Amino acid sequence: xxxxxxxxxxxxxGFAPLLSVHAQGQVSPYTVVVSVADTSDAARDSAFADxxxxxxxxxxxxxxxxxxxxxxxxxxxxxxxxxxxxxxxATTGLSLQVTFDQAAVQRTVTQLGVASTGPRPPVLLxxxxxxxxxxxxxxxxxxxxxxxxxGYSTVLADPVKTGDTPSLASxxxxxxxxxARQYKTGLxxxxxxxxxxxxxMLVSGGPQQRWTSNGANSQAVFTDAGNGLADRLGKQLNVxxxxxxxxxxxxxxxxxxxxxxxxLGVLRADxxxxxxxxxxxxxxxxxxxxxxxxxxxxxxNSLAAGGRLLRGDTHSDADASLRWVH
Numbered sequence: 001x002x003x004x005x006x007x008x009x010x011x012x013x014g015f016a017p018l019l020s021v022h023a024q025g026q027v028s029p030y031t032v033v034v035s036v037a038d039t040s041d042a043a044r045d046s047a048f049a050d051x052x053x054x055x056x057x058x059x060x061x062x063x064x065x066x067x068x069x070x071x072x073x074x075x076x077x078x079x080x081x082x083x084x085x086x087x088x089x090a091t092t093g094l095s096l097q098v099t100f101d102q103a104a105v106q107r108t109v110t111q112l113g114v115a116s117t118g119p120r121p122p123v124l125l126x127x128x129x130x131x132x133x134x135x136x137x138x139x140x141x142x143x144x145x146x147x148x149x150x151g152y153s154t155v156l157a158d159p160v161k162t163g164d165t166p167s168l169a170s171x172x173x174x175x176x177x178x179x180a181r182q183y184k185t186g187l188x189x190x191x192x193x194x195x196x197x198x199x200x201m202l203v204s205g206g207p208q209q210r211w212t213s214n215g216a217n218s219q220a221v222f223t224d225a226g227n228g229l230a231d232r233l234g235k236q237l238n239v240x241x242x243x244x245x246x247x248x249x250x251x252x253x254x255x256x257x258x259x260x261x262x263x264l265g266v267l268r269a270d271x272x273x274x275x276x277x278x279x280x281x282x283x284x285x286x287x288x289x290x291x292x293x294x295x296x297x298x299x300x301n302s303l304a305a306g307g308r309l310l311r312g313d314t315h316s317d318a319d320a321s322l323r324w325v326h
Contacts (some may be wrong), residue, residue, distance in 0.1 A: 021167070029058050029153055030083075031099040038094065039087060045079055051098040052078035052105075057151025059105050060114050063234075068112040081105065120237065121306050122155040123229065124183050126165055127191035127198075135193070142219040146226025152233060155183055168192040168201055171314060176203055177325050179305040187305050189229055193221070200225055202232055204305060236301050244274060247296035250318035252285035252307070259326050260286075272299055287317055292320050296320040 032054045036047040051073055056065055057215040065071055088095045116311050120157035125143065127135045137144075137156055144154045157165055157179075166175040168190045180186050188203040202209045209232050215221040256262055265274050267288075292299050296319035303309045303322060310324035 009295065015304050026097065030055055030102050030104065030105060031097065032148060033088065034096045036087070036094050036096040038076060044096065046086075047096045048078040048082055048085075048098060050077040051096070052100060053082075054148050054151060055100050055105055056109060056112075058120070058153060059109050060151070063114060063151070065109070065112055065114060068114065070112055074108050074112065074286040081108070101192050116222060120152060120233070121185040121187055122153040122183075123187040123189050124185055125154050125156050125178075125189050125191075125235075126167070127189070127193065128167060129193050130195070139218075140222065143222035143226045146223045147229055149229065150230035150234075152230060155185070158184070166190060168199055171201065171203065171208075177310060180310060180325050182308065185305070186310055187233070187307075190224065193218070196221060198222075198225060200228070202229060204233065204236055204301065232257065237305060245295055245299075247292065247299075249288045249289050249290050249296065249319040249320040250285060250310050250312070250315035251288065251324055252283075252321070253323045253326070254286060255284055255326065259324055261326070262308075263324055266303070266306070272301065285315075287315075 032051045034050045036045050042278070053066075055125055055311060056074070057063065078100075081101045083099045083101045085096055085098045085258045088097055125140055126141055127143070129135050129139075136158060140156065147154050159239045163183075165179060166172065166188075169192070171190060174189065179188060190203065191199045192199045196216065196218075197212060199212050200210065211228055211232075213224040213228060214220050221255040253262065254263060264276070267273050267290075273290060273292050277289050279287045279289050281287070290296070290299070294302065300309075300311060300320035300322055304311050308325055309322040310325055312321040315321045
């Protein structure tokens with residue numbers, strides 16, 4: 001259906017809301033697993049505090065809340081908002097899986113004086129060993145733990161579906177779009193291990209950032225990489241807006257009325273967007289006028305992180321360009 005006909009249907013549909021869809025098997029952002037010394041009350045309470053620190057950072061979009069008044073008291077009271085917990089045996093010893101009450105966590109973030117942006121999408125980890133094989137959850141545990149400590153969650157690719165996945169040497173746009181569709185995230189970390197060092201590329205909705213991490217052993221390499229990943233995500237995504245910004249977004253690859261309805265649902269659900277309206281359409285793309293609490297480039301990065309939209313080619317009439325991943 002060409003866009004000229006599509007628009008007639010779209011205006012009739014209006015702003016249809018879109019239900020959130022999560023990657024199969026993805027753990028709730030309000031659930032974390034932390035190390036625990038033993039099953040004593042003191043060790044459990046300490047683990048609850050560590051777990052809540054991670055969940056609060058996630059809910060605040062990766063922002064550092066440790067200097068906020070009331071933060072230490074919130075961690076001391078962590079046990080009061082635990083919904084459920086379970087001890088687990090891990091290769092490194094004993095661990096505790098903790099799930100917090102979602103509403104209570106969001107209230108806590110608000111009381112700390114920070115606007116809750118909701119958890120960021122997970123970062124998909126696609127890391128290859130020296131032989132080219134995709135590394136599994138156990139091998140990447142230090143990396144996932146370092147990322148979690150900074151308030152971001154991770155997800156690993158399905159081991160039986162890694163044959164045609166992008167690598168550091170080859171990451172085609174179509175491959176990245178397919179991965180974003182499958183795992184519902186535009187945040188993808190590609191890695192290649194070389195003994196005591198590793199090369200990395202963060203794909204965050206389109207823009208690519210490359211760096212190398214080194215260490216005395218694999219754990220040090222992965223810990224350094226996790227901190228480097230969190231630093232880069234923070235600079236790109238943790239832009240705090242205030243005043244209303246007027247701008248224009250160009251969104252391409254909108255091929256049907258359902259695409260349009262789902263796209264508007266995504267935009268309407270974004271807390272950074274206050275108003276959106278169509279200005280024009282051409283081919284499979286449309287130019288939208290947007291009122292938002294973020295600059296347009298930062299807004300585009302935030303939208304692309306969700307995996308439903310990716311950064312697109314520059315459009316002369318727009319402040320930022322995206323393409324719909326359908």
